[in-house]
Amino acid sequence: MKKLLLALFLLLNLFAFSFSRKLFSESGFHDEAVLLELKSSFSDPNGVLSSWDPNSSNHCSWYGVSCNSDLRVVSLILRGCDDREGSNLHFPDSSSCSGRLGGEISPAVGDLSEIRVLSLAFNDLGGQIPKEIWGLERLELLDLQGNSFIGGIHGVRVSNRISEDLNLADEKPGLWIRRSLANFGKSLKVDPLKVSEIVGVSLFSGNAVHGRKLTSLNDEEDGASPNSDDSSGKTGLYPIEIASIVSASVIVFVLLVLVVLFLYTKKWKRNSQVQVVEAKEIKVFVDNVIPLTYETVVRATGYFSNSNCIGHGGFGSTYKAEVSPNNVLAVKRLSVGRFQGDQQFHAEISALEMVRHPNLVVLIGYHASETEMFLIYNYLSGGNLEDFIKERSKPALEWKILHKIALDVARALAYLHEQCSPKVLHRDIKPSNILLDNNYNAYLSDFGLSKLLGTSQSHVTTGVAGTFGYVAPEYAMTCRVSEKADVYSYGIVILELISDKRALDPSFSSHENGFNIVSWAHMMLSQGKAKEVFTKGLWETGPQDDLVEVLHLALKCTVDSLSIRPTMKQAVKLLKRIQPSRL
Incomplete structure (x- = not known):
């Protein structure tokens, strides 16, 4: 029973682990599909995105893409050739240029729910900035400067203190926003001294707009205060959180099942013991000088000791049982397992009680249970x-x-x-x-x-x-x-x-x-x-x-x-x- 419980525990834990891995894996494949959607919305005359091929490599190894251990995209840096100098915002390999991307940003970018850094600066991107970007609640840095978007900032409102050390005025429409990267700047290979505790916005002529969380102007119409800190408004659950909750729930369920099985097993054993005790009785056909009980008969055989064995046969061994000096019985111990207390056995043996003749041994009684079976006869001293x-x-x-x-x-x-x-x-x-x-x-x-x-x-x-x-x-x-x-x-x-x-x-x-x-x-x-x-x-x-x-x-x-x-x-x-x- 213990082995069964252990196997069940391991099986359910394996299921929880597999479910979590499957969830993470499916989320990773989802991000790959989003990247391919983005690629299709860009024009790429210089082959910047030539490595973005699902048939040749994993999406986490594609140019400009960084992932976490669950294959979720956390960083996408596709900066084009920067013709400006003196910028105090540096990215790795910013000195090299593979060319510029054109086209527009697909709204699918809003499905990269784990992304922290998104940089598409200094490309030839146009159209409107997708409103889906503002829904990326984990986004820490957004750099879209040096492009030709239309429609201005598209209703962006930001809050918190203004950056006073940035002067990234650009004659082209552009936007970048970043928030404290001191804790993870190194992992993204971004200079933490440049990005720590910096919050700011650079628009057409360097005008600063306050902000911490990107929102649309529609939020203001709904009554949201421009100065309110709504960083606590996050209500969605991310896949890793869902997986953790599911895994914890499965483990709790397993523990509950194990507890129930443990209690049931103890109860079953207790009931079985009671049944065995209740079944230890002797069915008597002939009155005996001393009342016969299971314990009396078995003890009289010396608990079926070899010293009391008086014969062996095809159906079992026969033992001498001296219940008292003047009351000696012969007990034929049968092979257990043929009937195991079945009703047929009781019916057949009861029928033998009716078979009486002076030259037949007398069947005095019997005992039959799942653990012991024996017949009781009169003892004949002549062998x-x-x-x-x-x-x-x-x-x-x-x-x-x-x-x-x-x-x-x-x-x-x-x-x-x-x-x-x-x-x-x-x-x-x-x-x-x-x-x-x-x-x-x-x-x-x-x-x-x-x-x-x-x-x-x-x-x-x-x-x-x-x-x-x-x-x-x-x-x-x-x-x-x-x-x-x-x-x-x-x-x-x-x-x-x-x-x-x-x-x-x-x-x-x-x-x-x-x-x-x-x-x-x-x-x-x-x-x-x-x-x-x-x-x-x-x-x-x-x-x-x-x-x-x-x-x-x-x-x-x-x-x-x-x-x-x-x-x-x-x-x-x-x-x-x-x-x-x-x-």
Whole structure:
């Protein structure tokens, strides 16, 4: 957020700077157009203005032109050859002469709003002095002597004290006026000792007319006093002033925007924090001995510490949560980001609460927010079937226990497929998702999560829901799932339960690709080595006929043809028929 605010600040300041430069630049081009207009009104037989060519150079480098840093014309000195001597008004290069200009002064000269010095003296200019000159409020020096203007001074009135040291009488009509140039005479290369504190007018015969600001006689008719000092009457704004005002306004606007964004961000963060706190609640489906709160559950897991982790799966890790000595839960922490508290998640998980069976783990409650998602189950102290098979202790060799586990899982799947409406497809049946209690009762876990959370994110999963080695071939190839895909996975689990092999056992590596526990079991049967399928000691303790029936059931569950595979209801019926005496 800070980077965004900084970028916005820099962007707006760049805009203000660009706007100001654009304004100055446009004003400079405007002055160039005025100079070209003046050139067109002059006759120039000697080529004095030959450098005034916009295609060859910048107007600020033209002969007689001086500009400020904004390309605005501040001085225009085009003095012709001066045939008078003894003048105490000197300009740079006044000793040299490039010729005289003729014609008239265009009224466009009044558009040079930044000009301080205008000297067109000793040329052959005629016509009337444009009244627009008198509107140049920044004009400090005007020298038009030595020309042949008509109409006298054209109604010029000036005020303030009279210059007593100037005697520039000229038989030709002419006019020059200058005001204190002491502060900027040097920058214009005009001798400051000659121009400092001098105010005066030279007319036809040296008659002096008082003045400070050039005005027309019409002003007197409007009631203006000849002796009034109206230097404070300036009301117009110059481009540089406009640009400064615009830039300042933009900066103030930027600051206001930044303040508003800052306050809004703080408020947003504060509201977000409140929402997170409010969302930290547990939705409970089953009454617990101790009321469950978010903090109670998370603290019981050791804040999801590795020491309390009891299993990893495609949907997340499971943690033991000892809320009290007699109240232990299993908390499956899900991968955040799939639903992020979406209404669909709440609806799906609430539907699972209605799925109840003696051989399904009990969903006690859940928590779902943008920062944390977990499911709460009853804790089963016997671990999972995967560890049970690996250990192969004495109970793992008893047929009664193995049969009971196979029947419990079959009953749970039959319930999901036949009695739930709509039916629930597990899609990830494997030994690690089958839990045991201390009496070797089996409970199927993670039912409904494949649909709820989508494809598992585990590295051992396929592109569909499920785990390599347990996924039905038609599901893996077409992504079309049915309850017969669960039947296939169940058959793989039964083969692992009765043998010493895993679904993709390392010993299969010497065979062709695709060789798995199903291929191995078929090979053993075809070679008359059925007893070698069973884990060591199990075949000897029997009953062998029942063991063979279970083997055939597992192989029938894993055939490619879906129509030949039994339903889980049929599997339950067969297992019940060969059920041994009670434990």
